[in-house]
Amino acid sequence: MSLKFAANLSFLYQDLPFLDRIAAAARDGFEGVEYLFPYDFPAREIKQRLNDAGIAQALFNAPAGDWAKGERGTSSLPGRTEEFRTGVLKALDYAGELGNTRVHVMAGLLPAQADQAARLDLYQTNVAWAAQQAAARGITIVLEPINQRDMPGYLLSYQQDALAIIDAIGASNLQVQFDCYHCQITEGDIAMKLRAMFELIGHVQIASVPSRNEPDGQELSYPYIFQVLDELGYAGWVGCEYKPRAGTSAGLGWLHAYRRQA
Template identity: 60%
Template sequence: MPRFAANLSMMYNEHAFLDRFAAAARDGFQAVEFLFPYDFPAADLKSRLTEHGLTQALFNAPPGDWGAGERGIASLPGREDEFRRGVDTALEYARVLGNDKLHVMAGLIKPEQSRAAHRDVYLKNLAYAAQTARAEGITVVIEPINTRDIPGFFLNRQDDAQAICAEVGAANLKVQFDLYHCQIVEGDLAVKLKRDMKGIGHIQIAGVPERHEPDIGEVNYPYLFALIDELGYDGWLGCEYRPRAGTSEGLGWIRPYVNVRG
């Protein structure tokens, strides 16, 4: 049976951020994820998790200057010291929140920049992140993202992500398989899940192409949920979608899997 984590950065935007934990719990979610925790003290977030019986599934390491358009710095030459400080900050939060997965965003590359130079920095930074996180029992995940949503993002394909993890060679470095992004870039989702499951550390879902609930669009999610179970994945499925209207009102799709009480 699939286990779903509500993504509080995209879902429950009807509520202030700290109130989204309660809303997700009322709707039957047992876990949450979000982009970044750094605007709040870790203890405040932990108290919400504890109060509502929620597990923290995942969050992202600091991405650089998000407001200025940066989308990660792991592959950016000259930002290595900042990246390492960010990993240390993320692990400080993870010690409090209790998650065992940490997403590290690759960042953007301009057409005139050297992909080889970015890749070299990326490999070295990921090796550092994995080694540092290993002592905390945390798996670092990297995510291929489509260039329609984030033009210029460095990492776009599942096979490239798997190859990077293999080259780094750390057991706690895996791929975050977002079915929404993969469908846009590559398609053939079931085959890629079968091919790569051993190297997948986290899965996320959303409807394609609008990124709404996973009950509309071109992806057959009930089939994929059954396949993911069959392949032995026992992690969380992050619901990283933008509800069409109210979040709770749009949860009809999840009723076969979760006791929705809201």
């Protein structure tokens, strides 16, 4: 079984206009694309680009508040529930048009003086609502723990945090977005976690640690991680959310090596 890789267009092909990155990813052999947000463009326009390139949409985030002002999700923010719900419905409409079955709901930032338990309760309530709306459309909501070094104050940092929310809600269309980069920085033990959590992993992302460049060295052995995913029979997407050292295409030796071996 061969893994399928999605180029994260919020990180890769930065020398090209956003929509042109779709065709570039297809030319380089990616089977899918993902990115932070699609909402600056009509869904039909993105869909046409996907169709023209013969490539699939894998994942994007639900609206996350005012990104430019530092917001990283509204799901745990008091007084923002209506905005959150409107954003989730917009994301589900886009997913219905673009064809992806995974939407990431960001957890938001926890201010220093905020009540963490209360914020987690609100987050859980909002995620449960999102999962219910998504289930009616055949879409899975994914939750991603993010490390505190890259995103200080993020509400969800450990895999167990995400698993606890999923367990408490009990929705079959609620899974973890397992980012190997974030997990290695926060807690490590990637291979064992992949095995232990496998049934609840809905999406995987990769990058080298600590540089967040191509997944071709440093702390993590991605050939081994790919082997683990292959052995587990992982059929989902592997999102390539990393910062190329130079040009994206020039740095794809790791992908060509995997394909040759597979």
